[in-house]
Amino acid sequence: MPRPASVTIGVSLKMYFGHHETLNWCRRIADIADRHPAVTGGLAEVFVLPSFPTLVPAAGLLAGTGVRVGAQDLCAHDAGAYTGEVSGAQLKEIGCGYAEVGHAERRRLFHEDEAVVAAKTAAALRNGLTPVLCVGEPERTDAAQAAARCVAEVESALADAERAGTLGPLVVAYEPQWAIGAPEPASPEHIRAVCAALAAWLAGRGPLAGSRVVYGGSAGPGLLTRLGPEVGGLFLGRFAHDPAAFEQILDEAMALHGTPVAGGV
Numbered sequence: 001m002p003r004p005a006s007v008t009i010g011v012s013l014k015m016y017f018g019h020h021e022t023l024n025w026c027r028r029i030a031d032i033a034d035r036h037p038a039v040t041g042g043l044a045e046v047f048v049l050p051s052f053p054t055l056v057p058a059a060g061l062l063a064g065t066g067v068r069v070g071a072q073d074l075c076a077h078d079a080g081a082y083t084g085e086v087s088g089a090q091l092k093e094i095g096c097g098y099a100e101v102g103h104a105e106r107r108r109l110f111h112e113d114e115a116v117v118a119a120k121t122a123a124a125l126r127n128g129l130t131p132v133l134c135v136g137e138p139e140r141t142d143a144a145q146a147a148a149r150c151v152a153e154v155e156s157a158l159a160d161a162e163r164a165g166t167l168g169p170l171v172v173a174y175e176p177q178w179a180i181g182a183p184e185p186a187s188p189e190h191i192r193a194v195c196a197a198l199a200a201w202l203a204g205r206g207p208l209a210g211s212r213v214v215y216g217g218s219a220g221p222g223l224l225t226r227l228g229p230e231v232g233g234l235f236l237g238r239f240a241h242d243p244a245a246f247e248q249i250l251d252e253a254m255a256l257h258g259t260p261v262a263g264g265v
């Protein structure tokens with residue numbers, strides 16, 4: 001499999017930072033993205049998912065840097081009496097490019113089942129947002145079993161959008177639940193095998209052309225260059241909190257294309 005022309009590097013800040021801390025982090029990321037050849041040269045497509053209140057100022061701070069913003073969640077409905085919810089239409093209006101759906105924490109802590117994940121995936125797509133659809137096996141298992149489960153999760157998540165005729169490219173984030181918040185990511189062999197199965201499944205479906213499969217779950221510096229072309233990038237959590245680590249991952253994105261950054265990897 002040839003290596004794609006670019007990798008996707010996403011960061012979810014979850015609810016780790018305060019408001020001002022998030023904006024300071026965005027300023028640092030904007031500075032890095034502005035000058036880093038992986039971003040300026042189009043080798044890395046970067047998105048960040050801060051919490052809702054920071055989306056508007058974060059989009060302002062990152063404007064013109066090539067880094068897109070997105071939300072960590074969205075409502076399955078576009079408007080109406082849904083107290084506390086934020087719609088895909090609103091997210092689009094304020095400049096979001098992405099909406100995360102189906103993260104393990106939302107499935108586990110907020111009881112989002114397959115039906116909710118499918119409805120939210122459809123809401124993202126019909127509002128012109130790229131879903132960052134998280135899938136992953138709960139317990140350690142072999143790669144074949146993990147892949148079968150993940151493919152089934154993607155298929156189920158896309159059912160509503162398929163019925164509505166609004167399928168479009170998405171980012172599938174393969175996040176084994178047991179590797180989230182852990183000291184170490186899954187092994188490169190396991191990641192490659194599961195991502196290959198997901199990429200093969202996506203490749204056979206026309207409306208999904210342009211979709212990416214990325215890996216998340218304790219991903220950080222040193223992982224990307226140990227993965228193969230089946231893995232379209234990384235979905236980062238804690239190990240992007242330090243902007244220097246984020247920059248190192250961009251250096252690694254350059255190295256993947258045989259263009260190491262001076263002083264980098």
Ligand SMILES: O=C(CO)COP(=O)(O)O
Nearest residue numbers: 180181217218219237238
């Ligand atoms: O869940 C994740 C990204 O959404 C991964 O988080 P960690 O990298 O902190 O384990």
